[in-house]
Amino acid sequence: MSTDILDHLPDAVLTLDAHWRIQALNSAATGLVHPHGQALAPGVDCASLFGAPPSELPLLATCSLQRKDGTVYLAEVNHRHWTEAGSPRTTLVMRDLTERHQVERRKDDFIATVSHELRTPLTSIVGAIGLLASGAAGELPSIALPLVDIAHRNGARLSRLIDDLLDLSKLEAGAMACVRQFCESCFQLFIGRSKSLCRLSPVSICPARFR
Numbered sequence: 001m002s003t004d005i006l007d008h009l010p011d012a013v014l015t016l017d018a019h020w021r022i023q024a025l026n027s028a029a030t031g032l033v034h035p036h037g038q039a040l041a042p043g044v045d046c047a048s049l050f051g052a053p054p055s056e057l058p059l060l061a062t063c064s065l066q067r068k069d070g071t072v073y074l075a076e077v078n079h080r081h082w083t084e085a086g087s088p089r090t091t092l093v094m095r096d097l098t099e100r101h102q103v104e105r106r107k108d109d110f111i112a113t114v115s116h117e118l119r120t121p122l123t124s125i126v127g128a129i130g131l132l133a134s135g136a137a138g139e140l141p142s143i144a145l146p147l148v149d150i151a152h153r154n155g156a157r158l159s160r161l162i163d164d165l166l167d168l169s170k171l172e173a174g175a176m177a178c179v180r181q182f183c184e185s186c187f188q189l190f191i192g193r194s195k196s197l198c199r200l201s202p203v204s205i206c207p208a209r210f211r
Helices: 002-007 054-059 098-134 145-173 184-200
Strands: 012-016 022-025 062-067 072-084 087-096
Touching: 072 098, 098 145
Parallel strands: none
Antiparallel strands: 012 022, 012 087, 062 072, 072 087
């Protein structure tokens, strides 16, 4: 039963002994080969498969794997250590990261499109509507003022949303420096929203701990 389940997994699964020799493998793993072309099979020493010395294999998080057709892909490696009849065993689950990287690349492309194709013209649009609302192009009819105000407020809201999206992208990439700073207005907002919880369970909040 368990063998049938493993054979239907898209991830390559290897079970190794203490010397990193293959004890068992699923169907996906049989499609992999050593860098020198040897197919994976029970009894094969797979330490060289990962391009790292045996001492570093337990710490391995990713590795490059090669299929029989010659294609090479980056895989995420998950370890599971256990024992069988007193003998140590390690099960490796190796997941192809190609699709994940494609999704991340599409996300990055979307962020770039938002940055260049939406942010720049939106800034001009919001600025132009702001000038209209201030009367820089002449006095507007009273019936048009509320419409211009709605357009300006929603344009500014969309601009902030795009800025937040770009900031999140920078945070994920580690390209934004964060400075810890106490915010009085945020603290007061937190206090106000926590009053109902404080009634149920008495707590004390020390502002100094947030500074």
